[in-house]
Amino acid sequence: MKPFNWKISSLLLTGIGISRLGDFIYLIAINLIVYEMTKSAAAVAGLWIIGPITSVLTNSWSGGMIDRKNKKSIMIWTDVARALGVALIPFLGSISFIYAVLFLNSIAKALFMPASATYITKLVPIESRKRFNSINSLVTSGAFIVGPAIAGGLFLIGTIEAAIFLNAASFIFSSVIIWLLPDTDKDLAEAAIKTSAYETLRDDWKQVIAFGRREAFIISVYGCFMAFGLFSLAMDSQEVVFIQDVVGLTEADYSFLVSITGIAFAVGALFITIVSKMLSIKQLMGSGMFLVAAGYLIYALADSFMMVVTGFTVLGIFNAFSSAGYQTFYQNNVPVEIMGRMTSVIGVIQSFTQIILLIVIGVLGDLFPLRYTIIILAFLNLLLSLYVCLQLLKPGKEQYFSETTSA
Numbered sequence: 001m002k003p004f005n006w007k008i009s010s011l012l013l014t015g016i017g018i019s020r021l022g023d024f025i026y027l028i029a030i031n032l033i034v035y036e037m038t039k040s041a042a043a044v045a046g047l048w049i050i051g052p053i054t055s056v057l058t059n060s061w062s063g064g065m066i067d068r069k070n071k072k073s074i075m076i077w078t079d080v081a082r083a084l085g086v087a088l089i090p091f092l093g094s095i096s097f098i099y100a101v102l103f104l105n106s107i108a109k110a111l112f113m114p115a116s117a118t119y120i121t122k123l124v125p126i127e128s129r130k131r132f133n134s135i136n137s138l139v140t141s142g143a144f145i146v147g148p149a150i151a152g153g154l155f156l157i158g159t160i161e162a163a164i165f166l167n168a169a170s171f172i173f174s175s176v177i178i179w180l181l182p183d184t185d186k187d188l189a190e191a192a193i194k195t196s197a198y199e200t201l202r203d204d205w206k207q208v209i210a211f212g213r214r215e216a217f218i219i220s221v222y223g224c225f226m227a228f229g230l231f232s233l234a235m236d237s238q239e240v241v242f243i244q245d246v247v248g249l250t251e252a253d254y255s256f257l258v259s260i261t262g263i264a265f266a267v268g269a270l271f272i273t274i275v276s277k278m279l280s281i282k283q284l285m286g287s288g289m290f291l292v293a294a295g296y297l298i299y300a301l302a303d304s305f306m307m308v309v310t311g312f313t314v315l316g317i318f319n320a321f322s323s324a325g326y327q328t329f330y331q332n333n334v335p336v337e338i339m340g341r342m343t344s345v346i347g348v349i350q351s352f353t354q355i356i357l358l359i360v361i362g363v364l365g366d367l368f369p370l371r372y373t374i375i376i377l378a379f380l381n382l383l384l385s386l387y388v389c390l391q392l393l394k395p396g397k398e399q400y401f402s403e404t405t406s407a
Contacts, residue, residue, distance in 0.1 A: 006356040007125070008181060009132060015177030017139040019079075022170025025149025025154070026086065029163035030102075036160075037095055050099065055108035055351035061330045062111055063344025064204035067337065070185040071119040076175045081105075090161040114343035121331045121339060123186040127403060129331050130284075131276045134322040138269035141320065145262040207338055209346045217397060218333045221285075225326045226350055228289060231377045231384075233354060233359045235296060238370060245303055246371050257312050264316025271317075271325055277332035281332075281401045284325025286389045291318035293378070293385040300371070300378035333400055 032045050066074060085105040092098050124132045154163045212219045235242075243249050243257065272279060295315025302308045334342050364373050391397075 009128075009135075011177060012120070012123070012181060013135060013139050015174045016136065017143055018170050018177070019174040020140055020143035021147050021150070022167040024143055025151045025163045025170075026167035027147075028151040029160050030089070031091070031169070033164070034098065035096065037098075041221075046099070047102065049355065050102050050118075051106050051109070052351035052355045053357055054103060055110050055347050056355075058107050058110040059114070059347040059351070061204075061344075062343035063114055063208075065391055066111065066115045066118065066344070068338030070183070071115045071122070071340075072178060072181065072183050072185065074115040075112055075178045077221060078108040078115070079171045079175035079178065081108045082112075083168045083175070086164060086171065087168040090164055096225040110344075110347070112296060114340045114347070117331075117343050118336060118339040119184060121336050123182065124331075126332055130279075130281060130324065130403060131273070133327040133331075134269060134276045134320075135326075137320045137323050138266060138273055140281045141262060141266035141269050142278075143175055145259070147267060169393075193206045202339050205345065205404050208341050211338060211342070215333070217391070217400065218329075221388060222326065222330060222346075224384050224391075225289065225322075226346065227283075228293070228381055229382050230350065230353055230357055231381050232292070232296065234357050235377050237302075238356055238361060238374065242370055243308065243364045246369075246374075247304070247308060249305055249308070253305060257308060260309060261312045261316040265320050267396055268317035268320030269324075272321055276324075281325055281328050281403065282392050283330060284321045286385075286392045287295035288320075288322030289388055290382075290385040291315075292322055293381040296381055297375075297378040300374040329400070332402070 030047060034047060037043075082105050085101045085108070086100055090096055092101065120132075121129075151163050154160075154166070214235075240254060243254050251259075272284065292315045295311045295313070295318065297311075297312030299308055300313065302311060361373060361377075
């Protein structure tokens with residue numbers, strides 16, 4: 001195997017960073033635009049439902065197409081489509097038209113994400129993936145910190161529309177970067193032609209299910225990680241209410257806490273980038289997941305500003321560990337030939353569960369004290385992390401954590 005060209009890696013990470021920076025700017029801008037147009041909290045909440053619904057509708061069939069098509073081309077065209085869609089938003093006077101454009105953009109994103117996951121796996125050799133994912137986490141945390149700051153500056157000196165156009169430009173920039181990258185699918189074989197789309201879809205799902213049955217260890221560990229993420233998301237969705245109504249802090253305190261989490265994530269990502277060779281995939285996965293769970297538990301039990309700061313700092317730092325570890329584990333153990341299908345099927349299950357869980361948490365929050373709900377979710381995460389740690393310590397599983405050859 002040829003050594004990995006880190007100049008190519010730097011180019012790819014630059015594209016990822018610019019795109020994510022634009023995403024965080026856009027996230028704030030689109031919420032403000034919709035709220036200004038409607039003065040409705042429900043209309044803003046609807047923005048958060050579009051993505052999961054689109055994922056359920058799209059990911060059930062998109063994975064097979066992605067595995068059979070050129071990933072680089074899919075990434076370029078979906079970036080261009082999202083740029084055009086975002087650029088249209090300031091000219092749309094109707095909330096219905098905005099939702100329609102956001103729905104189409106979500107379809108493009110649902111195609112881009114599995115394609116990019118497979119492309120990165122094919123481009124980055126197994127020996128370099130842990131370090132690449134560590135740097136990728138650092139890039140994401142940087143965008144999380146800088147993006148809202150840029151958005152705030154744009155709102156002060158310009159308009160919300162300026163932030164929207166900047167996001168559209170970030171997608172164009174990302175597409176140009178991807179165009180400059182190597183094509184990993186030059187030798188992609190023509191897919192066998194089925195008699196119907198249904199037959200193709202059926203075979204795709206059969207392959208994913210067969211892999212899941214054959215590799216129960218991979219599915220159980222990664223499934224726990226996904227469930228962990230869903231419980232965390234459910235807690236995050238009630239974060240504002242919990243911090244202000246339960247702990248008794250102010251909006252300014254909440255804003256500061258979000259910044260603390262972003263900085264902590266950046267610190268964790270920077271640390272593992274520097275010492276990635278000294279930390280095994282097992283250590284990143286196990287310690288990361290357990291300490292993130294500990295951070296959420298501290299947050300759930302908090303009755304003061306300092307306790308919340310402590311919880312957010314711990315979960316922020318070790319989120320970077322967990323993210324890098326599980327991304328590498330997934331890349332190293334899922335065959336690249338079916339990775340698009342696997343990512344899409346997981347996305348369907350995750351999005352469907354996410355919709356139900358967010359609704360349930362919202363209802364429970366109205367029926368019972370929110371503190372109890374958050375504590376239960378934090379304990380569930382702690383139990384999941386302990387189960388995963390036990391799985392990682394099982395003998396005879398070393399091949400799943402190899403950093404020199406594929407499993």
